Amino acid sequence: MGTxxxxxxxxxxxxxxxxxxxRFARLAYVLTGHREATRDLVQETLVxxxxxxxxxxxxxxxxxxxxxxxxxxxxxxxxxxxVEEVLVxxxxxxxxxxxxxxxxxxxxxxxxxxxxxPRQRTVLVLRFYEGLxxxxxxxxxxxxxxxxxxxxxxGIAALRTxxxxxxxxxx
Amino acid sequence: MSDVxxxxxxxxxxxxxxxxxxxxxxxxxxxxxxxxxxxxxWLPVLAAAAAGVLVIxxxxxxxxxxxxxxxxxDPPAAQQLVVPGGMRPVGSDGVYLAVPTDxxxxxxxxxxxxxxxxxxxxxxxxxxxxxxxxSRTTVTFSRxxxxxxxxxxxxxxxEQGGLSVRRTTWDAGTGDTVSALAVESADLLLVVVSPHEGxxxxxxxxxxxxxxxxxxxxxxxxxTLEDVTSRLEAAGLEVIDEAVPPEWSPDVRAAxxxxxxxxxxxxxxxxxxxxxPPGGCVDTxxxxxxxxxxxxWAPGDAGMQALMTGVxxxxxxxxxxxxxxxxxxxxYDVVWPKGWSAIESADGPQVLDRDGNVVATxxxxxxxxxxxxxxxxxxxxxCSVGTGEVFHVQGEVAVxx
Numbered sequence: 001m002g003t004x005x006x007x008x009x010x011x012x013x014x015x016x017x018x019x020x021x022x023r024f025a026r027l028a029y030v031l032t033g034h035r036e037a038t039r040d041l042v043q044e045t046l047v048x049x050x051x052x053x054x055x056x057x058x059x060x061x062x063x064x065x066x067x068x069x070x071x072x073x074x075x076x077x078x079x080x081x082x083v084e085e086v087l088v089x090x091x092x093x094x095x096x097x098x099x100x101x102x103x104x105x106x107x108x109x110x111x112x113x114x115x116x117x118p119r120q121r122t123v124l125v126l127r128f129y130e131g132l133x134x135x136x137x138x139x140x141x142x143x144x145x146x147x148x149x150x151x152x153x154x155g156i157a158a159l160r161t162x163x164x165x166x167x168x169x170x171x
Numbered sequence: 172m173s174d175v176x177x178x179x180x181x182x183x184x185x186x187x188x189x190x191x192x193x194x195x196x197x198x199x200x201x202x203x204x205x206x207x208x209x210x211x212x213w214l215p216v217l218a219a220a221a222a223g224v225l226v227i228x229x230x231x232x233x234x235x236x237x238x239x240x241x242x243x244x245d246p247p248a249a250q251q252l253v254v255p256g257g258m259r260p261v262g263s264d265g266v267y268l269a270v271p272t273d274x275x276x277x278x279x280x281x282x283x284x285x286x287x288x289x290x291x292x293x294x295x296x297x298x299x300x301x302x303x304x305x306s307r308t309t310v311t312f313s314r315x316x317x318x319x320x321x322x323x324x325x326x327x328x329x330e331q332g333g334l335s336v337r338r339t340t341w342d343a344g345t346g347d348t349v350s351a352l353a354v355e356s357a358d359l360l361l362v363v364v365s366p367h368e369g370x371x372x373x374x375x376x377x378x379x380x381x382x383x384x385x386x387x388x389x390x391x392x393x394x395t396l397e398d399v400t401s402r403l404e405a406a407g408l409e410v411i412d413e414a415v416p417p418e419w420s421p422d423v424r425a426a427x428x429x430x431x432x433x434x435x436x437x438x439x440x441x442x443x444x445x446x447x448p449p450g451g452c453v454d455t456x457x458x459x460x461x462x463x464x465x466x467x468w469a470p471g472d473a474g475m476q477a478l479m480t481g482v483x484x485x486x487x488x489x490x491x492x493x494x495x496x497x498x499x500x501x502x503y504d505v506v507w508p509k510g511w512s513a514i515e516s517a518d519g520p521q522v523l524d525r526d527g528n529v530v531a532t533x534x535x536x537x538x539x540x541x542x543x544x545x546x547x548x549x550x551x552x553x554c555s556v557g558t559g560e561v562f563h564v565q566g567e568v569a570v571x572x
Contacts, residue, residue, distance in 0.1 A: 014197050021189025029186030030179050042192040046200050048411060051442050072411075106185065109178055129179040146519030149534030153482045154495055156175060157502075 013053050017046055020066060027067065030125050031074045033110050041077065045070040067130065068140050071122055075141075078118040112162035120155035123148055258377065260436040261290055262387025265406040266314050266359045267436045269377035274308075308365035310374060315353050315360040325353055332372075332379040354378060388443055390433045399445060403429070407439040461485055461513035461520040462554040463492040466506040466563060469525075474565030475542025479503070483531045485513075485520045491554035492522055494537070494562060503543065503562040504555050522568075530568050540566030 017024075021042075028041040048069050049056055059065040113121055119141075126137045127148075134152075138145045258269040268290075275289040288308040315321070325337040337353045350371050352361040357378060363371050386407040400410050430444045431437060468474055481494035481502060492513050495502040510525025519533040531537045541564045552561065 010197070010201070017193065017196060018189070021193050025189050025192040026183040026186040028192070030183050033182065035187050035191075038187055039192050039194070043196070043199060046196065050200050051409075051411075106181070109182060113178075113182070124175055125179060128174075128176040129183065146532055146534040150482065150484050150495075150519075153534065154484060157495055159175065159178070 009053060012057070013050055016056075016062065017049075020063065023063070024066070024070065027070060027125070027130070028074070030129050031071070031122060033113055041070065041074055044073050044077070048073055071126070071140055075118055075122065108162075112159055115162060116155050116158055117151075120151050120158065123151040124155045124159075127152055260381075260387075261434050262436045263312075263406075263433065264314050264317075264389045264402070265386045266312060266357060267381065267385065267387040268310075268312060268359070268361070268374055269381075270310060270374065274310075308363070308367055308370055310365075310370075311362040313360050315355060315358050317360075321351055321353055321360055322355075325351070328355075332376050334375060334379045336375060384439050385436055386439045386441075388429055388431055388433050388435045388437065399429075403443050403445070408437065409440060409442045411442055411444045461492060461515055463511065463513045463522060464504065464506045464552050464554060465509055465511055467509055468563065468565045469509045470567075472565070474540065475563065476540055476566070477542050478538060478540055479543070479562050480536065480538045480571065482536050483522065483533055485533050492520070494539070503560050504552060506552070506561060506563045508564055531570050535570050536572035537568050538571050539564045539568045 024042045024045065025038060028038040028045070029035070032038050032041055045066065049066055052069070056062050056065050116124070122141070123137055126132045126140060127134075132140070134145045134148045137148045141148070257272055259272045260267055260269045262268065270290045271288070273288070290310045290312070321339075322337065325339045328335045328337045330336075334354050335356060337355070338350055340348050340350045342348060348364075350361075350363045352363065352371065352375065353359070354361075354375075359378060361371075361374060361378075363374065365371070388408065389402045389406055403410050431441075437443075479494065481496050483492065484495045484502065485492055492505060492507070493502050494505050507522065508525070511530070512523050512525075514521055514523060516529075516532070521532045522530045524530050539562070541562055543560055543562045
């Protein structure tokens, strides 16, 4: 098991984690929308990656492997926490109207994303933030491409209804 | 704000830094297990009980139940238990033992009717199966705590091979003797039917010899994702469901595949991956079938002529076909023409016309003539997604995207 790995394995794993930390943080944040949940998701992902470290190393694209683990860890967490937790990030101090406006817009944006189902949000993140095609998303989520399209369509429609997006299909 | 890409990019810009999310790393990865909110409080007791059970010194043997095909996302295989030559470990739900390698493993049915010497995890066999086949050895094992009514029938405990064992015996009616053995320290109940001398002692020796810190992957069963996760965790195993597609609703009762597969004996704390069955829910038969509403309108009848454009979708819970608006969100319940139907296909749920031709597949944008009327006027709805509006398709549907 990865957990019994030697010093060399640990060093390689830690180097990988540090190199990917910024990317992990950003992806986890767009998936969860909350700082505390982001930290938890990254840590859970790292635990899973360390357990599977030999296989991560052997993967053609360790970054893609890590993304898959993070996405599915996130969805597993969501399923386990069926009782919704209300996570509220404290707004940072603002210096004026521009900041206030930006924060108001950010809040509206975050709330609109929070209203999506976890699967809708994940599909939109993978398509529009990670830039994956439907086939890749279907592979990550182990679902049908038609399901990906359906989730994306409904997610976009919900964002339009909520107001944070105003343009077309964003493809 | 303009589009989804920009929306997400701006959100990502607010993310905590890499240093912030790595706070406590790497010690918290090497030193702790991930939090399991639903972990049962009696788990440590079970793990300790299981840990105190079996041991056998010898060679590593392969296990007959570990036949799952590996995929690129599999975690590394856990360390396997070392058992004496000529034997292999089997177990389920935290209890395990070793049996001769050539014994069959029975995963269901009545083990006493096996055509070869066999072992099974089958706690419900008592009283529901015919008597043993003559000249065969069958060993059934289960967690004693699952059916501790046995204890009241058993003689006082005696020491055997370092274990405190209670037993009862009776004639199987075929000339064989049936022995039920309870090892309370291991939470193990064994029912042994054998014409051969020494089998009971051989099994008990294997139980006594198992080292600490091992457990077994439970037998597979139908249940929700929550059910199977709980059962694996109750056996002292960590669960990754990275391969379970999120389309599985926790409410859907389904058969999941495990890797390592049921029967494998693993170290306590080993990781088991839950995976969608190879054929998906279509093959397992646990998908709710796609549904749609059909009305009385048929081609040739007079119909409404409004044009409606939207995306064909199926409700996640009811699998009811509806049309999601292309613009503005929301959607319509749909009453389709007479004779139309919905099926599950490899490409996803589809709507078929009365001749069986595919009209559209989930996710496709369609344009349909017809009209929208309030739900109060529609008596044709057999399924609904509760959008509050019903569109009656009364003409030829075109796929537009």
